[in-house]
Amino acid sequence: MALAIESLRGIAQSIVPSKDLIGAFLTLNICACIIVLIAQKWNASSKPSRSSTPDLEKPASRSGREKVTRTFGEWTPSGFKRPMAQPYPDWDVHTSKPIPYRPFRYGPKYFVTMGLRSMKFDEWIELDNHYLKYHADKAKRLTERGDKCYGTAPEAMDGAIELLEELCDYLPERYPTMFQKTTTGITNKVTQETFNITQRPLPEDPMATAARLIQDDLAIMIEKPDGEYYLLAGAILLAGFWRLRDKFGMPLSEIHTSGDVPQYKEKLEKGMKNFFRRLKPEEPVVRNNYFIQVDDQLAWSPSIGSEDAEEVSWNTAEKNRAIEHHFFRSERQSLRRLPRSGAVVFTIRTYFEPITEIVKQDYVPGRLASAVRSWGDDVSRYKGKEKYQDVLLEYLDRKHDEQVAAGLKVDQEGEARSYPY
Numbered sequence: 306m307a308l309a310i311e312s313l314r315g316i317a318q319s320i321v322p323s324k325d326l327i328g329a330f331l332t333l334n335i336c337a338c339i340i341v342l343i344a345q346k347w348n349a350s351s352k353p354s355r356s357s358t359p360d361l362e363k364p365a366s367r368s369g370r371e372k373v374t375r376t377f378g379e380w381t382p383s384g385f386k387r388p389m390a391q392p393y394p395d396w397d398v399h400t401s402k403p404i405p406y407r408p409f410r411y412g413p414k415y416f417v418t419m420g421l422r423s424m425k426f427d428e429w430i431e432l433d434n435h436y437l438k439y440h441a442d443k444a445k446r447l448t449e450r451g452d453k454c455y456g457t458a459p460e461a462m463d464g465a466i467e468l469l470e471e472l473c474d475y476l477p478e479r480y481p482t483m484f485q486k487t488t489t490g491i492t493n494k495v496t497q498e499t500f501n502i503t504q505r506p507l508p509e510d511p512m513a514t515a516a517r518l519i520q521d522d523l524a525i526m527i528e529k530p531d532g533e534y535y536l537l538a539g540a541i542l543l544a545g546f547w548r549l550r551d552k553f554g555m556p557l558s559e560i561h562t563s564g565d566v567p568q569y570k571e572k573l574e575k576g577m578k579n580f581f582r583r584l585k586p587e588e589p590v591v592r593n594n595y596f597i598q599v600d601d602q603l604a605w606s607p608s609i610g611s612e613d614a615e616e617v618s619w620n621t622a623e624k625n626r627a628i629e630h631h632f633f634r635s636e637r638q639s640l641r642r643l644p645r646s647g648a649v650v651f652t653i654r655t656y657f658e659p660i661t662e663i664v665k666q667d668y669v670p671g672r673l674a675s676a677v678r679s680w681g682d683d684v685s686r687y688k689g690k691e692k693y694q695d696v697l698l699e700y701l702d703r704k705h706d707e708q709v710a711a712g713l714k715v716d717q718e719g720e721a722r723s724y725p726y
């Protein structure tokens with residue numbers, strides 16, 4: 306059986322409805338960690354585990370364990386240097402299509418897990434031919450919503466600047482046709498923007514500037530002397546279901562308890578803390594998630610309420626909208642610790658497509674229907690299933706039947722394509 310993976314933020318987002326966003330997102334993340342551990346143990350006893358999914362929660366060595374004993378809140382610059390990135394093969398801002406992640410698994414069982422996989426440094430940031438749309442949307446959001454959607458607390462300033470510097474190094478290596486490193490920062494040769502990151506004070510918040518360079522949303526967690534990780538910097542511009550200001554400044558534990566994440570205290574809190582403390586600069590990780598949205602808005606899903614409402618919830622969403630209004634929202638999240646500041650950086654890249662498009666791909670309608678049916682009550686609530694299950698499942702079943710009638714070999718999907726597909 307395969308580990309079911311779910312979302313950090315997918316769930317968080319579905320939780321959104323309960324107004325919990327980032328929190329939920331982080332929460333589930335971590336909870337997911339724990340569940341992964343359990344599931345992997347279980348898996349190991351039944352089937353060979355996937356070699357691509359090592360146990361990322363355990364320290365690789367004794368020395369890894371010892372490092373955890375350092376004084377909380379203090380980070381000794383590790384001296385680690387990321388290997389230089391290779392250019393993305395044949396990348397072109399006008400022709401390189403988004404990677405079609407389909408990170409859902411067959412039922413009947415569904416596990417909420419963190420679903421972490423090791424990440425190659427080269428693959429830290431993914432850009433494609435939707436770049437210019439994302440870039441324009443972000444600029445508009447930064448102007449219209451201002452510091453409701455981005456910000457950097459003083460304790461996170463060094464980390465935010467290190468993130469910006471790292472992007473100025475990485476992007477020209479990986480996407481040389483678009484970015485050029487300069488003595489004071491970076492130039493985007495396509496949009497004609499130049500950023501001087503040596504100016505002090507910086508002309509704008511470093512998280513806002515970082516967000517302008519890439520398609521991802523960004524968040525930074527910082528360890529304080531109490532040993533907790535706090536959300537102290539972010540640029541959350543296209544997240545659909547959650548708002549930075551709801552969780553800004555909160556520690557992981559509060560983010561989660563305030564979001565009523567099931568079993569957080571009993572089952573998740575400790576593992577989550579350990580995961581953050583053990584994360585090393587040289588071992589970045591990535592995960593994927595997905596959820597369904599019943600409107601076509603990338604930046605903010607109005608179905609769950611106005612972005613300025615006190616509370617937002619799936620309760621307000623219209624039920625059983627036509628299938629044309631169903632969208633597949635999927636995130637690719639990376640998690641790195643920056644070596645100088647010790648800041649933990651999340652990148653959250655959203656991929657957004659109509660359901661009516663993704664069903665054209667072999668096996669997708671059948672597998673997605675199976676996955677949606679495997680959600681337990683809690684996950685279903687988080688993901689708003691009640692609002693769209695009738696229309697969606699009827700449609701997916703019909704599309705699956707059409708694929709079978711057209712000759713789809715149901716038993717040959719196999720392991721040829723593995724998660725996240």
Ligand SMILES: *[C@@H]1O[C@H](CO)[C@@H](O)[C@H](O)[C@H]1NC(C)=O
Binds near residue numbers: 489501503504505
């Ligand atoms: C960048 O900022 C620094 C510090 O303010 C300044 O000395 C330098 O002239 C600026 N460079 C450019 C190219 O604007």
